[in-house]
Amino acid sequence: MDLFRPVGRCTFVATMGRMGVRLSGLVSSTASVLVLCSCSGGEGSPQQLLPPSDPAEIFFARDLSIDLADFELTSSGLYIQDLSEGAGTAARRTSRVWIEYVGWLPDGTVFDGNVGSTPYAIRLGGNEVIRGWNQGIVGMRRGGIRRLVVRPGLAYGSSRRGGIPPGSTLIFHIELIDVD
Numbered sequence: 001m002d003l004f005r006p007v008g009r010c011t012f013v014a015t016m017g018r019m020g021v022r023l024s025g026l027v028s029s030t031a032s033v034l035v036l037c038s039c040s041g042g043e044g045s046p047q048q049l050l051p052p053s054d055p056a057e058i059f060f061a062r063d064l065s066i067d068l069a070d071f072e073l074t075s076s077g078l079y080i081q082d083l084s085e086g087a088g089t090a091a092r093r094t095s096r097v098w099i100e101y102v103g104w105l106p107d108g109t110v111f112d113g114n115v116g117s118t119p120y121a122i123r124l125g126g127n128e129v130i131r132g133w134n135q136g137i138v139g140m141r142r143g144g145i146r147r148l149v150v151r152p153g154l155a156y157g158s159s160r161r162g163g164i165p166p167g168s169t170l171i172f173h174i175e176l177i178d179v180d
Helices: 131-136
Strands: 009-015 034-040 079-084 087-090 096-104 110-113 120-123 145-150 170-179
Touching: 087 170, 131 145, 131 170
Parallel strands: none
Antiparallel strands: 009 034, 079 145, 096 110, 096 120, 096 170, 145 170
16 A cells, blocks of 8 residues: 555655665665655646545544544545434535534644634535535534545645645534524
């Protein structure tokens, strides 16, 4: 399992140990680990390594208590776990909802949240929020609490967004305060 995957056309060479490990035609006799990357992409296109896009290939910080076996996997690759069902009308694809949330990176870093402040109001189904939220909030009821593990394709993909690195899987704890 690779921890990172290349973007663009990259050749990786890894050597390690006294005798070295031969990969891509190179041999090393150094005592340390050496990783070289030779990338060729289009002019002016920066090359970067991205984490795996499949959350099942990611190591989550212990404090997040993520066991994907406890989540429902949707056909789009979104992981959903209901912690509390809530009551009342369920959010639909075009509902206006008010939520409190916290968002983490897989290493446990909090990158956003609004718990304890004004609930965040959004209309589902449009371009106001990431696709993972548009899909993952649907079906929640007032007072419901849900955790989402959102693969990069349902979040920001290979783009950087503020403190969120490119290719990040995102973890959210969401409470539905109200639905209209």
